[in-house]
Amino acid sequence: MKRILFYILLIGSLTAYGQDFNPGEVTGKVLNAATDKKLENVHIVNLSQVVGTITNSEGDFKIKAQVNDTLYFSYIGYKPLRVRVTNDWIKFGEVKIKMTELGIALEEVVVADVQLTGYLEIDAKRIPVYNNYRYSIAGLGSGYEGGSKQPGAVNKVLGAIFNPADFLYNIFSKRSKELRKLRKMKKDDEIRNLLETKFDRATLMALLQVERLDIDEILRNCNYSIDFIKFANDLQILDAISDCYEEYKILDRK
Numbered sequence: 027m028k029r030i031l032f033y034i035l036l037i038g039s040l041t042a043y044g045q046d047f048n049p050g051e052v053t054g055k056v057l058n059a060a061t062d063k064k065l066e067n068v069h070i071v072n073l074s075q076v077v078g079t080i081t082n083s084e085g086d087f088k089i090k091a092q093v094n095d096t097l098y099f100s101y102i103g104y105k106p107l108r109v110r111v112t113n114d115w116i117k118f119g120e121v122k123i124k125m126t127e128l129g130i131a132l133e134e135v136v137v138a139d140v141q142l143t144g145y146l147e148i149d150a151k152r153i154p155v156y157n158n159y160r161y162s163i164a165g166l167g168s169g170y171e172g173g174s175k176q177p178g179a180v181n182k183v184l185g186a187i188f189n190p191a192d193f194l195y196n197i198f199s200k201r202s203k204e205l206r207k208l209r210k211m212k213k214d215d216e217i218r219n220l221l222e223t224k225f226d227r228a229t230l231m232a233l234l235q236v237e238r239l240d241i242d243e244i245l246r247n248c249n250y251s252i253d254f255i256k257f258a259n260d261l262q263i264l265d266a267i268s269d270c271y272e273e274y275k276i277l278d279r280k
Contacts, residue, residue, distance in 0.1 A: 052091045052115055056081050056099065059124035068101040068125070069220040073108075073232055076207045078216030092116075098232045100220065103128055106228055194247050197240060198274055204235045208268040221261035230260050234267075244270065 056065045064085030071078045074095040081087045091097065091111045099107040104125040115121055198205060211217050211233060221229060227238050234241075241263065245255045248270035258266070 050090055050092065051088055052111055053086065053088045053120045054123050055085045055120060056087065056123045056125060057085060059126045065101060065125065068099055069216070071098045071217060071220070071229065071233065073098050076210040076214060076217070078214050078220060080216060098229065099123060099125060100229055101125060108232070194244065194274055197236070197244060198271060201234065201236060205271050207233070208264070208271060211264060212268060218261055221264055222259055224260035227260060227263065230263060241267070
């Protein structure tokens, strides 16, 4: 009777373990490196498989991953972290990931030299307006942002489209493997939510395996305005690079 009871308990425990363990996933807990405080809403992106998740109120997370995948941890006020998935992690389960806080540095606030009078008609004329026009060409998606409404602006756009810059050819051909992931990035809700709150390009750089200067140069060669390059959030930048890449592929095939 004792032996039968032992087998029942053993089978039950194995069944429970099988329900919690998924060989295609890894689990972990994210903590503050100095205080061991549990960090909630930390964004984790699997750079290899282009999927994302966030930690819960206990700092716990679960994400699709396999050996040698790279996980990217991002949290406001903390230094971003990359962690490689190892055999031990897969074998033994949950690990503790500790993130380090960044020093908070307040930058000097610069007040614009726009003197307002309080009269709407006068102030409306004094406030600068930035016109970043986009040009749409049939068959080429959402079009291009010319940057200024000048007679040469349209010609500049058409010239960039029908005579693609050497830079775009070099960067797109060398990074074709990473850029093919663009569609997956745009479809993953967690990644989109993360990029929508980011303006530093750090996560984009990790996802696309490119430098900040390369991102800016791609957008300039695709005729996006300086204002857009400087002030757009990372999700808008992702969409812009994706549109440019898709249009480039069409033109390159032609």
